[in-house]
């Protein structure tokens with residue numbers, strides 16, 4: 001068992017029980033299940049980041065979904081938000097397949113890692129500020145381990161932005177003052193790292209058209225090219241099956 005580097009960090013995250021409310025919720029959801037997934041054995045634990053340890057691009061979300069990542073054990077896997085995200089990553093050439101249904105479905109990410117500032121599914125998708133702060137050291141450690149190769153980050157949504165900026169500071173990047181506000185399409189240059197803001201791939205945003213597949217591909221494509229990854233033209237890629 002590899003206990004060093006990112007694999008070791010992922011293992012330690014998966015065993016964390018620091019937030020009593022979230023531990024109780026993730027385990028209750030795993031025990032009661034949703035009827036459609038009654039034959040699943042839910043993961044029911046913190047969900048570590050997903051993607052290679054030498055990623056050049058990092059995507060930072062919010063927290064796992066109760067019946068998505070909390071069920072499958074992999075970030076953005078098994079829920080509608082993940083369908084949108086992985087389809088877009090596939091469209092710009094950063095994922096091996098457009099779907100993510102379970103942890104052993106064969107999905108590979110190319111130079112990209114996906115993580116979250118809160119690793120346990122929260123009730124109503126809303127972690128408390130205390131839970132966000134308690135989980136931050138995991139993100140700080142992940143950023144430090146990725147730092148040698150990391151060149152760009154896409155942060156999904158205002159919560160992730162507010163949670164992630166202090167983690168970047170704690171991991172050694174100097175942030176502008178005042179701290180830049182979140183906006184879709186915003187881009188902030190740190191030393192050796194570009195941060196991109198993007199609306200979250202939540203159902204509320206994608207169903208209402210606030211975030212379209214083209215908007216998502218555009219941000220991912222630009223961030224990937226900034227990171228030196230061979231992304232295809234994100235802004236004009238055809239919509240596949242949507």
Ligand code: SF4
Pocket residue numbers: 013016017018019022023046118119120131134135136138
């Ligand atoms: S949210 Fe983070 S700090 Fe809290 S129990 Fe889960 S992994 Fe641990």
